[in-house]
Amino acid sequence: MANTRRGQLGALRRIFARTRIDEDFWEELEETLILGDVGGATSARWVEELRAESSGKDASAVRKLLRDRMVAGLERPSANGSLWDRHNGTVAQPPPHVVLVVGVNGAGKTTSIAKLAHAYQEDGKSTMLAAADTFRAAAIEQLQTWGERINAPVIAQQQGSDPGAVAYDALEAGISRNVDIVLIDTAGRLQTQRNLMAELGKIRRVVESKHPGAPHEVLLVIDATSGQNALSQARQFSQATGVTAVCLAKLDGTSKGGIVFAIAEELGIPVRFVGTGERLGDIAPFDAEAFVDALLSDD
Numbered sequence: 335m336a337n338t339r340r341g342q343l344g345a346l347r348r349i350f351a352r353t354r355i356d357e358d359f360w361e362e363l364e365e366t367l368i369l370g371d372v373g374g375a376t377s378a379r380w381v382e383e384l385r386a387e388s389s390g391k392d393a394s395a396v397r398k399l400l401r402d403r404m405v406a407g408l409e410r411p412s413a414n415g416s417l418w419d420r421h422n423g424t425v426a427q428p429p430p431h432v433v434l435v436v437g438v439n440g441a442g443k444t445t446s447i448a449k450l451a452h453a454y455q456e457d458g459k460s461t462m463l464a465a466a467d468t469f470r471a472a473a474i475e476q477l478q479t480w481g482e483r484i485n486a487p488v489i490a491q492q493q494g495s496d497p498g499a500v501a502y503d504a505l506e507a508g509i510s511r512n513v514d515i516v517l518i519d520t521a522g523r524l525q526t527q528r529n530l531m532a533e534l535g536k537i538r539r540v541v542e543s544k545h546p547g548a549p550h551e552v553l554l555v556i557d558a559t560s561g562q563n564a565l566s567q568a569r570q571f572s573q574a575t576g577v578t579a580v581c582l583a584k585l586d587g588t589s590k591g592g593i594v595f596a597i598a599e600e601l602g603i604p605v606r607f608v609g610t611g612e613r614l615g616d617i618a619p620f621d622a623e624a625f626v627d628a629l630l631s632d633d
């Protein structure tokens with residue numbers, strides 16, 4: 335996560351190097367937060383709150399207040415689901431634990447699925463992948479290639495087939511083979527956004543009816559470099575599928591990082607994972623304190 339300090343929000347450290355907390359300070363702080371993708375509403379609210387709490391305080395005390403505000407914002411959203419984590423792994427009973435993975439085209443869904451499945455396997459969980467992105471043949475092949483590499487079965491049909499039927503097949507196979515975790519890949523691009531949302535809603539209903547309690551998670555993959563646009567994406571997917579957590583992919587790129595605050599504050603969806611590269615091991619649980627400290631620390 336050290337990379338995040340290179341982004342726009344890295345300018346925060348410079349602001350806190352000032353000696354005087356004056357009007358210029360507050361203006362510069364708000365501008366930096368907005369440029370760093372924290373979002374207009376959240377940035378304005380933070381500055382207002384900090385101003386109210388900061389009288390007579392010096393820059394380092396204000397920095398501490400901001401730090402605590404940022405961490406609290408990231409830690410507050412409560413998960414609706416129980417996305418398994420390395421230290422506290424839970425698998426739904428009866429298995430499989432079903433993770434429906436959604437997001438726009440190119441966000442990093444398929445890659446993140448492979449990384450997550452690999453991490454689950456390393457912890458002794460069996461995984462199965464479902465190629466419910468049937469929109470392009472290449473999308474199915476991409477998932478199959480990952481499946482071969484990590485030695486996880488991939489349930490697929492041919493291009494153009496009903497994604498709900500693929501999800502259904504995968505659940506049936508997952509239940510009968512007693513698989514711990516089924517990850518369902520979905521399409522990110524259809525002719526219209528409305529078709530896409532309707533299709534995701536349908537996949538969700540198929541999953542719900544085939545395996546009560548499922549999907550246990552709906553993981554929205556967001557490209558961290560997509561900026562404020564990601565916020566409206568998150569809102570739409572959330573309405574269509576009931577997103578329970580976010581995986582922020584490509585945090586290693588030119589991401590400004592501030593989008594995580596906007597998503598947590600405005601939508602109340604917790605960020606659970608960050609993707610930091612294209613290889614299998616390039617995924618980590620999101621650590622709010624470490625993330626904020628990397629942005630604000632001055633060493």
Ligand SMILES: Nc1nc2c(ncn2[C@@H]2O[C@H](COP(=O)(O)OP(=O)(O)O)[C@@H](O)[C@H]2O)c(=O)[nH]1
Binds near residue numbers: 444586
């Ligand atoms: N640098 C970087 N690239 C990533 C990351 N996750 C995915 N990618 C790349 O982003 C591109 C799109 O990923 P893909 O998983 O196919 O996206 P999808 O369309 O949402 O399934 C691929 O070239 C991936 O290698 C990440 O965390 N960091």
Ligand SMILES: [Mg+2]
Binds near residue numbers: 443519
């Ligand atoms: Mg894909």
